[in-house]
Amino acid sequence: MRQQKPPKRGVSLVWVLGGSCFCAGLLLGFTIEHLMYQKPVHAEVMQSHTAQGTNSNTRSLPRALGSTETSTSKVSEEDSIMATAHHAVGKAAAGTGSQHKWPGDTIHTLFTSSGDGYQNYQTRILWGTYNVAKKMPGGEKLTGFTRILHRTVPDVLMDEIPTFHAPNTRYANCDDGACEYPVANRPTAIRQFFEAAAKNSSLVQGAWMLMIETDYVVMRPHKAPGDAYDPSVPGAQFYYDYIMPQHPDAVPWIQKLLGPGKDIKTVPASGPAPVMLRLQDWLTIIPDYEAKSIQMEQDGPMKKQLGWVREMYAWDVAVAMHPEIKILTQKPPDTILIVQPPFDEGLGNASMCHYTWAVQYKDKNEKRKDVYVYRWEKRDFTDMKYVLKVPVVPTPPDYTGVEPWLLPFDAPLNMKRHKLNCEYIAQVNKGIATLPDLTEHYQKFTSEILPAW
Numbered sequence: 001m002r003q004q005k006p007p008k009r010g011v012s013l014v015w016v017l018g019g020s021c022f023c024a025g026l027l028l029g030f031t032i033e034h035l036m037y038q039k040p041v042h043a044e045v046m047q048s049h050t051a052q053g054t055n056s057n058t059r060s061l062p063r064a065l066g067s068t069e070t071s072t073s074k075v076s077e078e079d080s081i082m083a084t085a086h087h088a089v090g091k092a093a094a095g096t097g098s099q100h101k102w103p104g105d106t107i108h109t110l111f112t113s114s115g116d117g118y119q120n121y122q123t124r125i126l127w128g129t130y131n132v133a134k135k136m137p138g139g140e141k142l143t144g145f146t147r148i149l150h151r152t153v154p155d156v157l158m159d160e161i162p163t164f165h166a167p168n169t170r171y172a173n174c175d176d177g178a179c180e181y182p183v184a185n186r187p188t189a190i191r192q193f194f195e196a197a198a199k200n201s202s203l204v205q206g207a208w209m210l211m212i213e214t215d216y217v218v219m220r221p222h223k224a225p226g227d228a229y230d231p232s233v234p235g236a237q238f239y240y241d242y243i244m245p246q247h248p249d250a251v252p253w254i255q256k257l258l259g260p261g262k263d264i265k266t267v268p269a270s271g272p273a274p275v276m277l278r279l280q281d282w283l284t285i286i287p288d289y290e291a292k293s294i295q296m297e298q299d300g301p302m303k304k305q306l307g308w309v310r311e312m313y314a315w316d317v318a319v320a321m322h323p324e325i326k327i328l329t330q331k332p333p334d335t336i337l338i339v340q341p342p343f344d345e346g347l348g349n350a351s352m353c354h355y356t357w358a359v360q361y362k363d364k365n366e367k368r369k370d371v372y373v374y375r376w377e378k379r380d381f382t383d384m385k386y387v388l389k390v391p392v393v394p395t396p397p398d399y400t401g402v403e404p405w406l407l408p409f410d411a412p413l414n415m416k417r418h419k420l421n422c423e424y425i426a427q428v429n430k431g432i433a434t435l436p437d438l439t440e441h442y443q444k445f446t447s448e449i450l451p452a453w
Helices: 078-094 117-134 182-199 251-258 279-297 300-320 384-388 415-432 439-452
Strands: 035-042 045-049 055-059 107-113 142-150 163-166 208-211 216-218 235-238 275-277 327-330 352-354 359-363 374-376
Touching (some): 107 182, 117 384, 117 415, 142 182, 216 415, 251 279, 251 300, 352 415
Parallel strands (some): 107 208
Antiparallel strands (some): 035 045, 045 055, 208 275, 235 275
């Protein structure tokens, strides 16, 4: 989701341009109502997706799962936060009952969202391409798909997308992405889901649990790192060139997070998505990830220096705090996770494309600022009309390799980059073709379902 310049080493840590990121979270210390459901008729009558995508009717009051003790004072000390998080997750894990044993190469895909128009447009494309990939050879290994919705009220996609709803958000004004740093909510939201999953095994729908983002296109079925029940098999995460924990400007802050005397070279250059781990590994890392993120938000100078991607550094520090959990951090073409068009030059071993940047071709001889040969930019699709009826994306123009076209940031276009752009936009359109028009459902949602909530 994060908009940033193409990978480039040796530059300032805070050259991130901004853009909306994950908006997911719950205020630590409050009783939580977790709802995994579909088709909200009113606040107490819902339908739930199973791992196979079928519906089963349930009727029950919203339940508090894994809630911590209610506090009337604001948590401000990292030690208190960490102790509470470790206690809650540990208690949940200890209470795990008998679980279905998924085959060791099955994968449950998860992501977080605020449910605003910008993210819901991307979410429908993600859902469409995921379902296209499920029909490919190997698609039977994709056994679960869950959106973790941080939003004070339901949204229009809860009837379409398997959703875990956490309505008690840490920042209530993040429903539409309007808060200062919605990413700060994300670690707590992820903890709340896994805390609930540890107590309710039906929420776990694969041996591997893959955290991604809304702006991903599933090109083909995900690959598992190996047998999840073989402890020698490491998890997987993505190597981001623009995350630089050993950069001189970052070192003082990363060391402060990691602790005195700890080796800063053990901190990876990654982030919490895409990451594929076992359930127990998530449960182990998440409390520290949450605590370090909250510690950052209470430290003004640290926030300023680490900038928009600071929550990614919180993840990296948390990973470094648990060397017993082996995670392979790779970049294209070796990674099994993502590539990032329009700058990468092929899919390699990856299963997904992450479109954080626009596919934008500009003639280098064109002097007018906003005139392009071709442009598809996700930030142009924030209106609800694009959510309800997702428009087909125009195909990039023919390119022979001699046209003087440039990508964003004046990066050169070449045949390999163009080919990947065409392939992933074609996959986007295949996914869009599977999506129904939600206009009538939206009218019912706004007139009946939302008021009832």
